Amino acid sequence: MQTPDIDSHLDDMAALSERLAGCLSVREARLLALAAATMPTSLGEVLEIGSFKGKSTTLLAKSVALAGGDRVYAVDPLIAASDTVPAMMESGENLPDVFRETIKSNGIEHIVEFHQMRSQKLAETWDRPLRLLWIDGDHSYKGAMDDFDNFAPFLQPGSVVVAHDVLHRSEGPIRMFCERMLLSRAFGPCGVCGSIGWGQYLGPDADTDAYTPEKIALFRKMSRLIQFAALGRDQATASSFGYQVLRPLVPHGAVDPQKWRAMITSNLPRK
Numbered sequence: 189m190q191t192p193d194i195d196s197h198l199d200d201m202a203a204l205s206e207r208l209a210g211c212l213s214v215r216e217a218r219l220l221a222l223a224a225a226t227m228p229t230s231l232g233e234v235l236e237i238g239s240f241k242g243k244s245t246t247l248l249a250k251s252v253a254l255a256g257g258d259r260v261y262a263v264d265p266l267i268a269a270s271d272t273v274p275a276m277m278e279s280g281e282n283l284p285d286v287f288r289e290t291i292k293s294n295g296i297e298h299i300v301e302f303h304q305m306r307s308q309k310l311a312e313t314w315d316r317p318l319r320l321l322w323i324d325g326d327h328s329y330k331g332a333m334d335d336f337d338n339f340a341p342f343l344q345p346g347s348v349v350v351a352h353d354v355l356h357r358s359e360g361p362i363r364m365f366c367e368r369m370l371l372s373r374a375f376g377p378c379g380v381c382g383s384i385g386w387g388q389y390l391g392p393d394a395d396t397d398a399y400t401p402e403k404i405a406l407f408r409k410m411s412r413l414i415q416f417a418a419l420g421r422d423q424a425t426a427s428s429f430g431y432q433v434l435r436p437l438v439p440h441g442a443v444d445p446q447k448w449r450a451m452i453t454s455n456l457p458r459k
């Protein structure tokens with residue numbers, strides 16, 4: 189794809205995201221679409237953990253198609269009673285029906301291979317390399333760590349991991365992002381956009397020293413938020429106040445698509 193195309197695609201995905209029900213801001217939708225449109229299909233598959241009503245699934249599928257791909261794997265038990273399902277269900281909605289309708293009405297049925305089960309179950313049989321891993325499922329500490337640990341062995345040097353809600357008050361995403369990505373020598377460039385934490389896996393043998401100062405600086409700012417996420421939403425006002433003061437200090441603005449793409453591409457293995 190020529191680089192100018194990406195800007196109009198991201199504008200389209202931003203507009204589409206505003207029409208879709210789900211849990212992504214426009215800034216986050218643009219980053220997710222950018223990542224899916226950037227990663228070369230030769231590096232492996234795209235896997236989404238946590239589909240809900242199909243918003244991120246749709247953005248991924250349309251962006252993968254733009255990059256010449258033909259498949260997005262997605263996994264979610266879609267059980268409305270689950271305590272990790274956001275409180276966004278309108279009464280009487282059947283989540284599997286809503287998901288299927290989103291996929292159908294956006295013309296991506298042929299691209300999405302959906303597994304209606306927990307990600308831990310899918311991990312038991314998963315055997316494919318991954319170019320993009322999107323984690324937006326169980327936000328508990330164990331759930332988020334399981335998702336990373338179960339699927340990280342399938343990352344290739346150059347693959348990208350994107351995790352949602354690292355700046356929300358769920359314990360799992362922020363701790364997983366800090367512990368497994370920012371503090372890992374196997375990750376190169378990392379950042380936060382909206383509430384998405386992203387990072388490029390370069391492998392255990394890669395020289396990632398050049399990225400360490402920025403990763404540590406981000407870790408310092410984010411690690412101060414972990415106490416609030418771990419203590420939960422219903423803490424005393426003082427805790428909430430601390431969170432409100434510290435959260436904006438984490439840089440989480442929009443990425444420049446051309447620069448982001450150039451950086452990620454420069455770290456891909458040479459053919």
Ligand SMILES: C[S@@+](CC[C@H](N)C(=O)[O-])C[C@H]1O[C@@H](n2cnc3c(N)ncnc32)[C@H](O)[C@@H]1O
Nearest residue numbers: 210211238239240243244264272306307325326
């Ligand atoms: C925040 S929502 C995902 C939002 C979605 N990505 C979007 O774009 O709107 C979290 C989803 O994770 C799913 N989930 C919870 N535990 C899961 C697990 N163990 N494996 C896969 N999905 C899970 C929930 O059913 C819920 O639909």
